[in-house]
Amino acid sequence: MLQGLREILAAARGHNEAAGITGYLAFDKVSFVQILEGPRAAVAELMATIRNDPRHETVVVLGQRTIATRDFDNWAMGGGLRTVDQQEVYLRHGFSQGMDPARLTLSRLVALARDLVDLEAGRRRSDAETEQEAEI
Numbered sequence: 001m002l003q004g005l006r007e008i009l010a011a012a013r014g015h016n017e018a019a020g021i022t023g024y025l026a027f028d029k030v031s032f033v034q035i036l037e038g039p040r041a042a043v044a045e046l047m048a049t050i051r052n053d054p055r056h057e058t059v060v061v062l063g064q065r066t067i068a069t070r071d072f073d074n075w076a077m078g079g080g081l082r083t084v085d086q087q088e089v090y091l092r093h094g095f096s097q098g099m100d101p102a103r104l105t106l107s108r109l110v111a112l113a114r115d116l117v118d119l120e121a122g123r124r125r126s127d128a129e130t131e132q133e134a135e136i
């Protein structure tokens with residue numbers, strides 16, 4: 001399954017950048033949860049492709065909305081094997097177990113994904129600081 005996830009991500013990274021699509025993909029061992037942002041036609045086209053992908057069973061659209069600014073700067077991935085730090089963010093947002101689509105809303109998901117991206121960005125920043133310190 002993780003191999004399948006890697007393949008999806010590899011295809012998605014190149015395609016989404018070319019199509020101007022940003023967002024987030026998480027996998028909790030049962031469900032994929034995905035946020036797609038971009039020009040309406042590009043998102044619709046990608047959704048049609050994803051719907052036809054045999055690697056999942058049912059596609060549920062949690063919601064759609066028009067946004068003035070993007071929540072995500074690029075195409076990101078989170079979830080999968082939750083790290084301890086990530087688990088803390090999931091718990092803060094009330095997701096103790098898997099992400100049951102029946103309990104998910106678009107705004108809850110965007111809030112969770114933004115915090116996971118922030119966590120990852122903070123970690124990269126502190127890695128860079130550590131490297132700089134090591135150079136001095």
Ligand SMILES: Cc1cc2nc3c(=O)[nH]c(=O)nc-3n(C[C@H](O)[C@H](O)[C@H](O)COP(=O)(O)O)c2cc1C
Nearest residue numbers: 008011012013015016032034046049050053055056
């Ligand atoms: C849950 C899930 C999410 C996916 N998300 C994306 C995506 O964001 N972008 C993308 O290009 N393909 C995504 N895919 C893969 C597409 O369904 C399709 O396999 C891929 O776009 C085809 O790429 P190719 O024409 O280069 O083989 C996803 C597949 C699954 C199962």
